[in-house]
Amino acid sequence: MPPVTQVCYTTHDIEATARDIVANERVGPFYFAEFPQHDLVLNGKPVSYDPIKVGFGYIGTLQYEVIEAPAGVESCYTMVLEGRREALHHTYVSTDEDFDAIARRYAAAGEEMIYHGIAGEGIRFGFVDARARLGHFIELLETRKMVGSAGLIYSLYDKMQTAAQDWDGQRPLRRLDELL
Secondary structure (H helix, E strand, O other): OOOOEEEEEEEOOHHHHHHHHHHHHOOOOEEEEEEOEEEEEEOOEEEOOOOEEEEEEEEOOEEEEEEEOOOOOOOOOHHHOOOOOEEEEEEEEOOOOOHHHHHHHHHHOOOOEEEEEEEOOOEEEEEEEEHHHHOEEEEEEOHHHOOHHHHHHHHHHHHHHHHHHOOOOOOOEEEHHHHO
């Protein structure tokens, strides 16, 4: 499992936000896809916003992610927007530590996982509410199960990082399936 350190912004307009990040932070290019999710729970109640629109770009080894907030419904993505077009949503640092152990550690510190579900091939994910302490969420991901075809995203991350190193600024927005 290669290390991934990520900062994620949520937005009402994923392409506009990505273009701004490209122009101002020189991150890119961004690769976009829609990711199916299921068994979603927000604040203890089932929710559904399938699929989620996501984009990834790199500057050096830092991954920028943008997620489009589902329109017209409450979500953990809209919880940080507070009337803005975009806002810092979460950070993520990859680890092979047990998913449940991480969640228990944050819960013991008073930071509960308020949103969770299943992505891809049965991989659990969740967002710990660290807004009171840090101003954003912390993403948890069940990386121990991300092997074989479930670990394909890691090779795509490597390709994105390589593309960013040699990027000439052209075509800042791309489809993720271009890397397959």
